[in-house]
Amino acid sequence: MCDGCWRGAAEMEAFTRLTSAAVALPRPNIDTDQIIPARFLSRPREVDHGEFLFHDARRVPATGEQDPDFPLNREEFGAARIIVAGRNFACGSSRESAVWALFDAGFRCAIAPSFGDIFRTNGMKNGLLPVVLPAEAVAALIGQVEAAPGAEVTVDLQALEVTFPDGSVHGFEVDPFARHCLLEGLDEIGLTLSLEDEIAAFERRYGRENTR
Amino acid sequence: MSEAPRTMFEKIWERHRVLEREDGQTLLYVDRHLVHEGGAAAFAALRRRGLKPRAPDRIFTVPDHYAPTDSRRLDDIRDPRHREMIELLASNAKEHGIRHFGLGGPEQGIVHVIGPELGLSQPGMLIVCGDSHTSTHGALGALAFGIGSTEVAHVLATQTLWQRKPKTMRITVEGRLGEGVSAKDVILAIIARIGAAGATGHVIEYAGSAITGLSMEGRLTLCNMSIEAGGRAGMVAPDEVAFVYLAGRTYAPEDWEAALSRWRALPSDPGAVFDAEVTLDGGAIEPMVTWGNSPEEALPIGGTVPGPEAAADAERRETMARTLDYMGLAPGMPLEGLAVDRVFIGSCTNSRIEDLRAAAAVARGRRVAEGVEAWVVAGSEAVKRQAEAEGLHEVFRGAGFAWREPGCSMCVGMNGDIARPGSRVASTSNRNFMGRQGPGARTHLVSPAMAAAAAVSGHFTDVRRLLAGGG
Ligand code: SF4
Numbered sequence: 277m278c279d280g281c282w283r284g285a286a287e288m289e290a291f292t293r294l295t296s297a298a299v300a301l302p303r304p305n306i307d308t309d310q311i312i313p314a315r316f317l318s319r320p321r322e323v324d325h326g327e328f329l330f331h332d333a334r335r336v337p338a339t340g341e342q343d344p345d346f347p348l349n350r351e352e353f354g355a356a357r358i359i360v361a362g363r364n365f366a367c368g369s370s371r372e373s374a375v376w377a378l379f380d381a382g383f384r385c386a387i388a389p390s391f392g393d394i395f396r397t398n399g400m401k402n403g404l405l406p407v408v409l410p411a412e413a414v415a416a417l418i419g420q421v422e423a424a425p426g427a428e429v430t431v432d433l434q435a436l437e438v439t440f441p442d443g444s445v446h447g448f449e450v451d452p453f454a455r456h457c458l459l460e461g462l463d464e465i466g467l468t469l470s471l472e473d474e475i476a477a478f479e480r481r482y483g484r485e486n487t488r
Numbered sequence: 489m490s491e492a493p494r495t496m497f498e499k500i501w502e503r504h505r506v507l508e509r510e511d512g513q514t515l516l517y518v519d520r521h522l523v524h525e526g527g528a529a530a531f532a533a534l535r536r537r538g539l540k541p542r543a544p545d546r547i548f549t550v551p552d553h554y555a556p557t558d559s560r561r562l563d564d565i566r567d568p569r570h571r572e573m574i575e576l577l578a579s580n581a582k583e584h585g586i587r588h589f590g591l592g593g594p595e596q597g598i599v600h601v602i603g604p605e606l607g608l609s610q611p612g613m614l615i616v617c618g619d620s621h622t623s624t625h626g627a628l629g630a631l632a633f634g635i636g637s638t639e640v641a642h643v644l645a646t647q648t649l650w651q652r653k654p655k656t657m658r659i660t661v662e663g664r665l666g667e668g669v670s671a672k673d674v675i676l677a678i679i680a681r682i683g684a685a686g687a688t689g690h691v692i693e694y695a696g697s698a699i700t701g702l703s704m705e706g707r708l709t710l711c712n713m714s715i716e717a718g719g720r721a722g723m724v725a726p727d728e729v730a731f732v733y734l735a736g737r738t739y740a741p742e743d744w745e746a747a748l749s750r751w752r753a754l755p756s757d758p759g760a761v762f763d764a765e766v767t768l769d770g771g772a773i774e775p776m777v778t779w780g781n782s783p784e785e786a787l788p789i790g791g792t793v794p795g796p797e798a799a800a801d802a803e804r805r806e807t808m809a810r811t812l813d814y815m816g817l818a819p820g821m822p823l824e825g826l827a828v829d830r831v832f833i834g835s836c837t838n839s840r841i842e843d844l845r846a847a848a849a850v851a852r853g854r855r856v857a858e859g860v861e862a863w864v865v866a867g868s869e870a871v872k873r874q875a876e877a878e879g880l881h882e883v884f885r886g887a888g889f890a891w892r893e894p895g896c897s898m899c900v901g902m903n904g905d906i907a908r909p910g911s912r913v914a915s916t917s918n919r920n921f922m923g924r925q926g927p928g929a930r931t932h933l934v935s936p937a938m939a940a941a942a943a944v945s946g947h948f949t950d951v952r953r954l955l956a957g958g959g
Pocket of ligand 1: 552553598599600619621835836837895896899900917918
């Protein structure tokens with residue numbers, strides 16, 4: 277298959293290697309309703325979604341003021357472009373705006389023991405790399421990030437490795453195809469359109485099955 | 489000589505494979521693509537690239553998330569953004585020659601209610617929608633799953649989708665469900681058992697006598713919440729229940745006999761191997777109530793709110809303290825007797841005719857308790873018509889429930905149907921997330937019968953007592 281022929285019209289920012297501070301949300305089952313509440317979903321992609329990120333979770337319910345204790349509100353984590361979270365991060369709704377909100381707020385990578393499946397796919401297709409590490413490694417990373425805010429973490433998609441502030445190196449896996457697209461900033465529509473012959477052949481074979 | 493036994497999932501997967509790359513990525517052909525208002529970004533992406541939908545006759549659109557439930561008129565929608573989302577969907581459909589089930593029309597409803605109801609969702613199909621609860625349609629023996637907006641654009645443009653083959657999990661529930669125990673209680677019991685990430689990366693097939701004994705409505709409820717267990721999809725093998733349900737529906741196959749013979753070959757072969765197996769005793773399942781902010785935090789109605797000391801580790805302890813604070817609960821509180829402010833009977837989980845019948849059976853001859861606001865929101869215009877033909881709306885109204893127009897409504901509150909901060913809601917929907925039903929709203933997931941029981945009692949109670957004739 278010719279990979280060169282489906283370049284172009286890419287809408288995605290590439291990801292190769294990132295060194296940045298990280299911020300930790302050490303809780304399991306953080307759902308996409310928390311990442312971006314439903315009332316902001318009518319905004320088109322052109323709108324900056326960063327301000328919707330954890331809109332309600334980062335505020336004190338009674339007053340609506342920013343909660344100074346919420347990690348994303350803490351100044352020492354302001355430069356973070358990596359978010360570290362508990363298991364089943366971004367579960368729930370398929371809303372891609374959960375990725376947009378993280379992306380627009382500057383995040384390019386999320387690290388957790390597991391992710392909601394749809395978010396994981398959405399992230400890979402929108403320049404936000406989801407990295408799955410074992411629960412113990414994530415717990416260690418959270419400890420290091422909280423002990424030394426601003427300490428740097430390096431995520432290398434080429435080498436498939438994360439380097440923690442303490443210098444320890446942790447390998448991870450991602451789907452090779454999605455990795456290729458993300459490394460190159462390619463989006464799949466272009467590729468698939470180049471497979472027109474295969475799709476048309478399938479349609480001829482398949483006929484009218486399941487049209488009614 | 490004979491081929492290796494295959495699961496139903498594998499049969500459907502293989503039937504839709506256009507090609508498979510060496511790295512395992514597979515291009516799958518999509519039979520039905522359902523789109524609600526959330527498709528706006530995908531249509532915009534298509535337009536930016538000068539592309540058009542490849543197979544408009546395989547795409548169907550319907551407004552549900554922003555649909556008002558106090559009116560059927562666009563002009564009555566107060567928030568212009570909400571109105572625009574509904575208008576935009578209609579105009580995108582029109583521009584591309586896509587069949588649109590518009591607001592006020594006879595087919596409108598929640599996308600996961602109208603798909604099966606119109607006969608759009610059929611055994612053996614590959615169905616996608618930019619919505620996580622697309623798993624619902626698997627109840628008919630289809631492979632149906634939710635996708636993100638970028639993938640919606642991809643399916644619009646190519647009628648295909650890249651996927652890596654997920655793992656399979658069979659959840660077997662044997663035995664007879666007790667009186668007052670419904671499919672909702674079964675799925676809540678399953679999620680409580682395996683956890684909200686218990687089926688991550690898996691397609692679930694539900695099996696066993698407690699599952700095959702469910703009506704189609706019950707199976708739809710079950711498969712609906714597969715995503716709350718982390719599952720990519722959920723499915724039930726098609727049988728006579730499915731065939732009888734589909735016969736005569738608007739989009740049922742023209743060549744019924746040919747379809748039937750295809751469908752009968754779909755169930756998993758004897759001896760087919762699943763990557764994971766889970767079994768539950770159906771007879772032991774009781775009416776369930778969630779107490780926390782994850783669907784896995786569910787207990788039988790006779791249970792008490794757990795305390796942080798029950799948490800396995802520090803992370804969970806911290807989370808539980810936050811959860812109890814948000815939910816306004818304390819360890820040791822019995823769930824039974826917990827006062828509710830609002831009751832919502834609706835959503836793609838529990839808004840079908842059988843759900844409304846179950847709720848009405850409890851509401852009949854009783855009154856919504858003082859100070860409780862209770863709503864019934866039928867899942868579709870067709871469900872609403874049927875319920876009205878059976879007089880259920882009179883039962884509900886007579887008992888003091890509001891009888892509203894079809895849509896997602898309080899399940900997600902996107903149309904403005906939300907609960908006040910701090911109010912406690914008995915809800916038949918699928919997500920008890922923080923803020924899901926409005927900032928600060930406290931959601932408890934229950935079955936329709938349990939929701940109706942909470943409405944007439946003013947607090948959570950064991951519906952079995954009401955069904956037995958007690959007060
Ligand atoms: S009823 Fe709720 S869960 Fe179902 S599609 Fe609508 S918002 Fe989503």
